[in-house]
Amino acid sequence: MATADTITEVETASKVELGSTPTNERPGRRNRVLRTVGWYALLSVLAFLVLFPVWMTIVRALSASLPYLSAGQPVYPVEPEWDIFSRAWSRGNMGRHLLISAAVTLIIAIAQLVTSVLAAYAFAFLRFPFKRVLFAAFIATLMLPIEVTLVPNIEIIDTLGWKNTIQGLTVPFLATAIGTFLIRQGFLGIPKDLRDAARLDGFGNLQFLWRVAIPVTRPVIASFAVISFLAAWNQYLWPRAITQEEAMSTVQIILRPLAAAAVGEFNIGPAAAIIAALPILILLIVFQRQLVRGLTAGAVKG
Template sequence: MAADAKRIELAAGSKLVARYLLLALVAAIVLFPVYAAVMVAQKSLTELGSLDVLVPDRIDLGSVPTALGEARMGRYLVNSAVVSVAIVIGQVVTSVLAGYALAFLDFTGRRALLAAVAASLIIPFEVTVVVNFETVQQLGGVDTYWALVLPFVAFPLGIFLMRQAFLGIPRDLLDAAVVDGYGHLGILRSVALPLVRSTVAALSLFSFLLAWNQYLWPLLVTNRDDRRTVQIGLKQLTGAVGPDLGVIMTATLLATIPILVLLVVFERQLIRGLTAGSVKG
């Protein structure tokens, strides 16, 4: 009996080890590109020609200044931050205002507007890029911040998310505010907006991710280095620092750090935002 019990225990133990081994193996595969990047980032040009590059033999941040300076990642990061924050603020403001109106106000053209927002929801930006580029060119917007920001300041999905969140507020709370003497603007500021904070947070995070990761539009409307955002800055790296893969990988990792920080801080909102729906990858 005791021997049997021991055998079962052993079997369970080895099963557990097998599970961990499988998890570790899969984790290693998923993580490999990032691991390799971290290793390459710390190696000099001369070390790249061998597999030793994968050996974690030191912590060397030597390529960070090169990436930030010579490779202009510092400038790109600042540009991306400015543009992304501006887009987030714009989207939140327009979504909150329009979402509130579509949820609670009775006005001429309400149904038409809902239909128009729904239509905008299914029009991918890639389709409108031909004419938007023309518009920005005609308005002299190439290499300006506003050209990077303005087209994204209204976000159909954001408008719908906010409308849905407002509609989810218990009706009694809104009625109580009406009886307490508040008009729509007062209700929006004092009751409705504080009650949909979590949706605003999810929307902000989601829209920041989309804005930060944008590629096509910044590529089209920026030519000058001092206006480029970080994503398209990455592609220019090979031109800027030549074949120094270490600097390129450092720069690539630097482009990811702001997002990593955000994700760790706002894990909960991220899941909400993602499940609420994404159209653009």
């Protein structure tokens, strides 16, 4: 996806082609052609395997359910119903659920950005009592998956009267230590000279944060924003646990009842899934560079 740029860089820098023959062997032209064809064949088979489930979902969404079944489930659409997407849209009330998802996701992503930048700044640049204790507290929140605290958090949201509300869907996720650590790491990379210069210019903390620290670490912050957005959009367990009213379901949650529709309308669920996937697909294509950087942060050195 987004990695192609880097690949080209790596490859132009390299003299040796991967998969090339050892130097003491004269590569025959025919051999080379055969090998290239072989690679394309392998890549095509793999691409087919990866895409097959998606293709079958499209086929199933488009096909009229009963004729498709009686045709023995071919790998191409049967009696295509092009209006299936608009039908799934109105049947699933998808406009509403997409809107709820968008609101929840934007609130979480923006809030996480703000809380993480602030906390990261404190940890990176400021000195204060109990810094190590507080830092350890942040680390602790990363040790456990949210599934561990699911039960009490349902209780807390219930006590606050926040079941089936936007607050209930968002407030527990307004801060994250992952963002704090990623951005803190970026802040720590700011040269000391820059800080000293800013101080000489009379910059206070907020001015330094806003005018220097954030602009300089923009790539890191952008990567975090993308993965934060993606994670919030994809959430399932939490919204499922605290929204019993279908009216407050996010788009992910509404897919399950739609997929379980009667056999005669089995194309509603797949169509709804395609509708739910499209916005994020488009977004990822636009922000692929940030996504890849965010996903690979910490995975690969250098």
